Amino acid sequence: MKTLRFGFIGAGFMGKAHAQAIRALPICFPDLEVDLQLQAVAASSAATAKVAARRFGFAEVEEDWRTLIAREDIDVVSILTPNHLHHEMALAAAAAGKHILLEKPMAMTVAQCEEMEAAAQKAGVRTMLCFNYRRTPAVIHARAVIDQGWLGRPRAFRGRYLQDWLADPDAPVNWRLAGSSAGSGTLGDIGSHVVDFAHYLLGDIDRVSAMLRTWVAERPSDGGGRQAVDVDDEVMCMLEFANGAIGSIEATRFAPGRKNDLGFEINFENGSLAFDYERMNELKVCDFRSDEPDFKTIHLGPRHPYGAHFWPIPALGMGYHEVKMIEIHDFARAVAFGEAVHPDFADGVRNQKVLAAIQASAGHGAWHAA
Numbered sequence: 001m002k003t004l005r006f007g008f009i010g011a012g013f014m015g016k017a018h019a020q021a022i023r024a025l026p027i028c029f030p031d032l033e034v035d036l037q038l039q040a041v042a043a044s045s046a047a048t049a050k051v052a053a054r055r056f057g058f059a060e061v062e063e064d065w066r067t068l069i070a071r072e073d074i075d076v077v078s079i080l081t082p083n084h085l086h087h088e089m090a091l092a093a094a095a096a097g098k099h100i101l102l103e104k105p106m107a108m109t110v111a112q113c114e115e116m117e118a119a120a121q122k123a124g125v126r127t128m129l130c131f132n133y134r135r136t137p138a139v140i141h142a143r144a145v146i147d148q149g150w151l152g153r154p155r156a157f158r159g160r161y162l163q164d165w166l167a168d169p170d171a172p173v174n175w176r177l178a179g180s181s182a183g184s185g186t187l188g189d190i191g192s193h194v195v196d197f198a199h200y201l202l203g204d205i206d207r208v209s210a211m212l213r214t215w216v217a218e219r220p221s222d223g224g225g226r227q228a229v230d231v232d233d234e235v236m237c238m239l240e241f242a243n244g245a246i247g248s249i250e251a252t253r254f255a256p257g258r259k260n261d262l263g264f265e266i267n268f269e270n271g272s273l274a275f276d277y278e279r280m281n282e283l284k285v286c287d288f289r290s291d292e293p294d295f296k297t298i299h300l301g302p303r304h305p306y307g308a309h310f311w312p313i314p315a316l317g318m319g320y321h322e323v324k325m326i327e328i329h330d331f332a333r334a335v336a337f338g339e340a341v342h343p344d345f346a347d348g349v350r351n352q353k354v355l356a357a358i359q360a361s362a363g364h365g366a367w368h369a370a
């Protein structure tokens with residue numbers, strides 16, 4: 001049995017998700033043959049890290065993320081912090097020879113991402129970027145149906161990620177609403193996941209034409225008073241893929257009534273695929289050559305990707321937690337046994353190039369190469 005000792009930097013929403021997944025992995029993946037250990041955690045303060053260590057089950061706490069990375073007894077560094085910290089932390093982890101599991105978006109700029117990718121290559125460490133939604137079994141199954149080939153040429157991709165948690169103009173600012181800590185707004189936070197779907201399912205994007213809007217220019221801040229919002233609230237974008245397909249991406253945190261409406265519909269010569277994360281245990285497939293050329297619902301279950309590791313019948317229901325388990329399972333196997341894994345830092349560079357092209361296109365109001 002191999003052992004992988006994890007050091008987390010960050011113990012918020014993603015700290016919880018990653019720790020839960022690691023703790024549950026041996027229950028659902030008894031054949032993993034890798035012992036995953038929660039070795040040490042660092043956060044923005046020692047007090048936060050101590051609370052997280054107790055709650056998540058870490059053996060030790062580090063007051064500073066640099067000393068966590070320097071520890072000999074850490075094999076994998078999980079970077080689960082606000083976006084502006086990813087670059088510096090990933091470079092330090094690579095220099096220390098640690099494998100890196102990094103939350104998205106990869107960093108603030110394409111140049112930073114390229115530097116991180118080069119550093120990881122040079123150090124010979126494994127990397128994974130946490131675009132976890134591509135590991136939803138229904139999405140993996142969609143990719144498998146595309147790979148069967150019968151759908152024919154892809155024509156149109158319509159991707160969306162719609163939420164409403166900022167529709168209230170009095171919702172307070174947080175790090176996601178400042179360019180200095182987030183890099184971009186809705187675009188990097190949730191639009192990047194849709195870009196990842198597009199890459200995973202249809203391949204490279206050649207060019208984009210986009211609009212960005214900021215709907216609420218200032219919000220209440222924690223310390224009283226109001227703080228300017230300098231990131232985008234809403235993204236509308238057209239795409240052209242290298243394979244000739246065309247598409248669109250919409251992302252917003254201002255769609256009243258939409259909680260986590262992440263999805264896509266892809267039209268091909270001979271049929272269509274449709275996925276809606278709010279019904280994440282289903283994939284809709286249309287075979288337009290059949291006698292009934294309508295969408296049919298496939299209920300994901302034990303016969304589908306990773307399904308046998310979870311529940312004994314279809315439609316019992318998987319959630320975000322299971323998707324995070326699949327992600328960390330795949331990364332652990334990559335590190336322990338040298339298996340291929342995606343998306344890695346090279347995929348992260350590709351993703352960031354599309355985000356940058358969307359910003360550039362919105363800035364000058366014309367198509368921009370991705």
Ligand SMILES: NC(=O)c1ccc[n+]([C@@H]2O[C@H](COP(=O)([O-])OP(=O)(O)OC[C@H]3O[C@@H](n4cnc5c(N)ncnc54)[C@H](O)[C@@H]3O)[C@@H](O)[C@H]2O)c1
Nearest residue numbers: 010011012013014015043044080081082083103104105130
């Ligand atoms: N893959 C997904 O589905 C998904 C979902 C949410 C967030 N994310 C990404 O995960 C990352 C973290 O987001 P979150 O929602 O967990 O944020 P969060 O605000 O809940 O947690 C951030 C954590 O980082 C720690 N931190 C901040 N500054 C630090 C520093 N200088 N040194 C050490 N620790 C520091 C904080 O203490 C906190 O524990 C972001 O990049 C975000 O985009 C991904």
